[in-house]
Amino acid sequence: MVAVAILAAGKGTRMKSSLPKVLHALGGRSLIEQVLYNCRLLPGSRRLAVVGYQSDRVKAALSSFPDLEFVEQTEQLGTGHAVQQLLPHLDGFTGDLLILNGDVPLLRPETLQQLLETHSAHQNAATILTARLPDPQGYGRVFCDDRHLVQKIIEHRDCTPEQRENCRINAGVYCFRWPELAKVLPQLQANNDQQEYYLTDVFEQLEPVMAIDVEDSEEILGINDRVQLASAYQILQQRVKEAAMLSGVTLIDPASITIDDTVELEADVIIEPQTHLRGHTVIGSGSRIGPGSLIQNSRIGKNVTVMYSAVNNSTVADETSIGPYAHLRDRATVGSACRIGNFVELKNTQMGDRTNVAHLSYLGDATLGTKVNIGAGTITANYDGVNKHPTSIGDRSKTGANSVLVAPITIGADVNIAAGSAITENVPDDCLAIGRARQVLKPGWRLKSDEPNTSSS
Numbered sequence: 245m246v247a248v249a250i251l252a253a254g255k256g257t258r259m260k261s262s263l264p265k266v267l268h269a270l271g272g273r274s275l276i277e278q279v280l281y282n283c284r285l286l287p288g289s290r291r292l293a294v295v296g297y298q299s300d301r302v303k304a305a306l307s308s309f310p311d312l313e314f315v316e317q318t319e320q321l322g323t324g325h326a327v328q329q330l331l332p333h334l335d336g337f338t339g340d341l342l343i344l345n346g347d348v349p350l351l352r353p354e355t356l357q358q359l360l361e362t363h364s365a366h367q368n369a370a371t372i373l374t375a376r377l378p379d380p381q382g383y384g385r386v387f388c389d390d391r392h393l394v395q396k397i398i399e400h401r402d403c404t405p406e407q408r409e410n411c412r413i414n415a416g417v418y419c420f421r422w423p424e425l426a427k428v429l430p431q432l433q434a435n436n437d438q439q440e441y442y443l444t445d446v447f448e449q450l451e452p453v454m455a456i457d458v459e460d461s462e463e464i465l466g467i468n469d470r471v472q473l474a475s476a477y478q479i480l481q482q483r484v485k486e487a488a489m490l491s492g493v494t495l496i497d498p499a500s501i502t503i504d505d506t507v508e509l510e511a512d513v514i515i516e517p518q519t520h521l522r523g524h525t526v527i528g529s530g531s532r533i534g535p536g537s538l539i540q541n542s543r544i545g546k547n548v549t550v551m552y553s554a555v556n557n558s559t560v561a562d563e564t565s566i567g568p569y570a571h572l573r574d575r576a577t578v579g580s581a582c583r584i585g586n587f588v589e590l591k592n593t594q595m596g597d598r599t600n601v602a603h604l605s606y607l608g609d610a611t612l613g614t615k616v617n618i619g620a621g622t623i624t625a626n627y628d629g630v631n632k633h634p635t636s637i638g639d640r641s642k643t644g645a646n647s648v649l650v651a652p653i654t655i656g657a658d659v660n661i662a663a664g665s666a667i668t669e670n671v672p673d674d675c676l677a678i679g680r681a682r683q684v685l686k687p688g689w690r691l692k693s694d695e696p697n698t699s700s701s
């Protein structure tokens with residue numbers, strides 16, 4: 245039996261932020277979501293998060309993890325004090341407890357698996373992850389004997405200058421036999437520079453405690469400030485991009501592209517420069533995205549092109565082309581083989597297959613059938629100043645250039661709307677609708693001032 249506890253009660257003073265540190269974003273996930281995600285290969289069992297600073301906000305941000313148990317640490321008196329709060333919750337638990345810092349987001353799931361395996365293979369009281377860093381500044385230093393058995397851990401600020409020379413650092417990732425940890429936890433003292441209860445003090449009382457070095461020390465980067473947050477983002481980007489390229493995605497100029505690790509890309513997708521893919525986005529094979537595009541929380545089908553455009557919270561079916569300079573603002577559902585051209589904005593709009601909106605249009609709260617052609621400059625007037633109203637346009641209908649469709653309105657199938665019309669009443673199937681003042685011609689008419697000057701002065 246393995247339980248996982250994540251320490252996430254701290255404020256994160258060094259972030260200088262009103263947002264709790266563990267809610268800062270690292271690509272598509274917050275730091276703590278990323279830590280939870282890194283546990284995905286571990287045997288399914290209890291997950292606990294110790295929360296404290298702005299705990300309501302942290303809990304609300306984690307509402308998509310229904311099985312996560314929250315443990316309150318009302319005063320943040322140190323990592324040892326945080327773990328003490330688990331005592332009543334894990335009463336009677338006899339398995340292993342994996343403890344992770346909520347601000348160490350780059351651990352590979354395989355590394356955690358390996359930690360657990362070593363822990364049980366050696367029947368250790370505790371097994372901890374360590375790394376040798378060229379610049380160990382700020383981390384706790386781990387002192388071991390020659391068999392990698394941990395003697396003690398001393399925080400950077402409590403080290404003597406000689407002890408600081410030790411570059412073997414504590415990653416903040418530990419596996420404990422819970423009953424043994426539970427026995428020593430109540431004895432922690434806060435006799436250190438910060439006057440906090442340090443979890444790391446328990447190791448002097450447990451035996452055997454084994455340290456295992458991570459191969460790739462980038463994994464254990466702890467985020468204490470925004471400089472480290474940016475470094476972690478770069479490392480994660482590097483991993484995501486390499487994985488994408490190795491799975492058959494072409495990235496043209498990878499350094500100018502950002503891809504959240506929540507994004508799924510099929511083989512033979514091409515991502516052009518200056519393109520950013522965020523959130524829960526999926527892109528089908530053969531699609532070409534960019535240059536200069538932002539796709540967020542959207543599903544893009546196969547063989548789609550998106551150029552210099554923004555697509556948010558929308559779905560685009562196969563073979564459609566978008567842009568340049570289009571904006572699928574929110575909840576657009578675009579059929580297959582459609583064309584969304586320059587300076588077109590779609591909001592809460594459904595478009596059937598083979599429908600085109602090629603130039604200068606706003607379609608909001610609209611439902612369009614198949615093979616509709618929206619003329620240049622067509623606008624749905626969906627907002628009366630108080631409420632939004634729907635527009636419906638049937639199959640094969642065409643709107644002339646510069647039409648205004650005043651919602652709520654229903655335009656039937658096979659309708660033609662004359663250019664420059666303001667359409668305020670429903671149009672039945674198979675009709676031509678003209679809603680504009682008739683052109684008037686006055687032969688020979690001219691302005692008074694343009695008349696020949698007949699005055700004699």
Ligand code: UD1
Binds near residue numbers: 294397444465
């Ligand atoms: C800690 C370790 C240090 C290690 C480093 C690795 C201790 C004493 N030190 O230091 O040896 O090298 O992590 O990154 O453990 N937290 C609580 N409640 C508290 C205090 C902290 O939940 O009262 C949480 C924080 O939200 C954070 C984590 O514990 O997620 C680590 O706390 P932090 O203050 O960042 O510890 P470090 O100084 O980085």
Ligand code: CA
Binds near residue numbers: 468
């Ligand atoms: Ca830290």
